[in-house]
Amino acid sequence: MTDLTITRPDDWHLHLRDGATLKAVLPHTVRQFARAIVMPNLKPPVRSVADATAYRDRILAVIPPGQTFEPLMTLYLTDNTSPDEIMAAQATSFIKAVKYYPAGATTNSDSGVTDMRNCDRVFEAMQQVDMPLLLHGEVTDAGVDMFDREKVFIHQHLIPLKERYPQLRVVLEHVTTADAVEFVNATDRMAATITPQHLLFSRNILFQGGLRPHYYCLPILKRETHRQALLQAATSGNPKFFLGTDSAPHARGDKESACGCAGCFSALHAIELYAEAFESVDALDKLEGFASFYGPDFYQLPRNTEQITLTKTPWQIPDAVPLGTTELVPLRAGEKLSWQMA
Ligand SMILES: NC(=O)N[C@@H](CC(=O)O)C(=O)O
Ligand SMILES: [Zn+2]
Numbered sequence: 001m002t003d004l005t006i007t008r009p010d011d012w013h014l015h016l017r018d019g020a021t022l023k024a025v026l027p028h029t030v031r032q033f034a035r036a037i038v039m040p041n042l043k044p045p046v047r048s049v050a051d052a053t054a055y056r057d058r059i060l061a062v063i064p065p066g067q068t069f070e071p072l073m074t075l076y077l078t079d080n081t082s083p084d085e086i087m088a089a090q091a092t093s094f095i096k097a098v099k100y101y102p103a104g105a106t107t108n109s110d111s112g113v114t115d116m117r118n119c120d121r122v123f124e125a126m127q128q129v130d131m132p133l134l135l136h137g138e139v140t141d142a143g144v145d146m147f148d149r150e151k152v153f154i155h156q157h158l159i160p161l162k163e164r165y166p167q168l169r170v171v172l173e174h175v176t177t178a179d180a181v182e183f184v185n186a187t188d189r190m191a192a193t194i195t196p197q198h199l200l201f202s203r204n205i206l207f208q209g210g211l212r213p214h215y216y217c218l219p220i221l222k223r224e225t226h227r228q229a230l231l232q233a234a235t236s237g238n239p240k241f242f243l244g245t246d247s248a249p250h251a252r253g254d255k256e257s258a259c260g261c262a263g264c265f266s267a268l269h270a271i272e273l274y275a276e277a278f279e280s281v282d283a284l285d286k287l288e289g290f291a292s293f294y295g296p297d298f299y300q301l302p303r304n305t306e307q308i309t310l311t312k313t314p315w316q317i318p319d320a321v322p323l324g325t326t327e328l329v330p331l332r333a334g335e336k337l338s339w340q341m342a
C-alpha cells in the first residue's frame with residue numbers, strides 16, 4: 001500500500017503544557033488531530049472548572065490562524081476535589097473527564113491522590129453523571145519494582161475500584177503490559193489508550209548502545225512480550241483500545257540530565273509513527289478505527305467527518321524542534337520514518 005486515507009484522528013491523551021511550550025507544540029497536534037484530551041498536570045494543576053476554562057482559553061488563543069482544533073479539558077483529581085466541582089464540570093460543554101494521578105507517580109503529580117478512598121464521594125458523583133475517570137495506573141511504593149507498577153496498580157487499586165463503582169467509565173491511560181490488556185478486555189465500561197512508543201519499542205531501546213533518555217517515559221517501556229500484546233490489542237479492531245499519544249514535551253536539558261524527566265515528545269509525527277506500528281503487523285486497515293472512531297465513541301462525541309491522507313514517502317525525523325532558547329527532541333529523532341501525512 002502506498003497511500004492511506006482515513007477520517008481525521010483525535011488524540012485522547014496529550015500534554016500541551018502552557019506559555020511558550022504550548023505555543024511551540026500545539027501546531028504539530030493541530031496539523032494531524034481535530035481534538036485532544038488535554039492533560040491537567042500543569043504547575044499548579046488544573047483543579048477547578050475555573051482553571052480549566054482559563055487554560056482552554058489560553059489554548060484557543062494560540063491555535064494557528066485558519067486552523068481548527070477542539071481542546072477537550074480534564075480536571076486534576078486531588079484528595080480535596082469536591083463532588084460539586086464534578087457537577088459543575090459536567091455542566092460545561094468542554095470538560096470531558098477527570099484525571100487521577102497517584103501522588104508522586106509521574107511528572108507534576110505532587111498534588112495527586114494519596115489514597116483512592118479519599119475520593120469515594122467524587123467517584124460516586126462521576127458515576128452518577130457518567131463522567132469518565134482517566135488513570136495514570138501505577139503504584140508509587142518504592143518497594144515495588146519499576147516494571148511491575150502497572151500490574152500491581154491493577155490488582156491493588158483498579159480491581160477494587162471497579163468492584164465498588166461498576167458503572168463508572170474508566171480509561172487506563174498509556175497501557176504498557178499484557179496484564180493491562182487482559183484486564184481491560186475482561187472488564188465492562190473500561191477502555192485504554194496506547195502510545196506510539198509502547199507500540200514501537202520494548203525496554204531494550206532504553207539501553208541500545210548507551211543510556212537513551214529520550215525513550216524514558218512513564219509507565220516505563222516493558223519487555224517485548226508486552227509490546228506484542230499491545231500491538232495485538234491496538235490492531236485487533238476492539239473499540240476498547242484507542243489512540244492517546246501521551247506526547248509529553250520536556251526541554252532537551254531536562255531530559256539529558258543526571259535526573260532526567262519522564263516523557264516522550266511525539267506530537268510532531270504521531271500519526272505517522274502509529275502508521276508504521278500498524279504496518280509492521282500488516283494491519284493498516286485497522287488504523288482508522290483505533291485513531292478516529294473508538295475514542296469519540298467512548299467519549300460519546302461525534303466522529304470527525306474530514307479526512308487525512310498518509311503516503312509512503314520516507315522522510316527524516318529532525319534532530320530537534322526549536323523551543324525558545326532551547327529545543328525539544330522528538331521521538332526517534334534523526335531516524336527515517338516511512339509514512340508522511342500529506
Ligand atoms: N508520560 C510521562 O512520562 N510523562 C508525562 C506524565 C504522564 O503521563 O505520566 C508528563 O507530563 O511529562
Ligand atoms: Zn501518566
Ligand SMILES: [Zn+2]
Binds near residue numbers: 014015039246248
Ligand atoms: Zn501523560
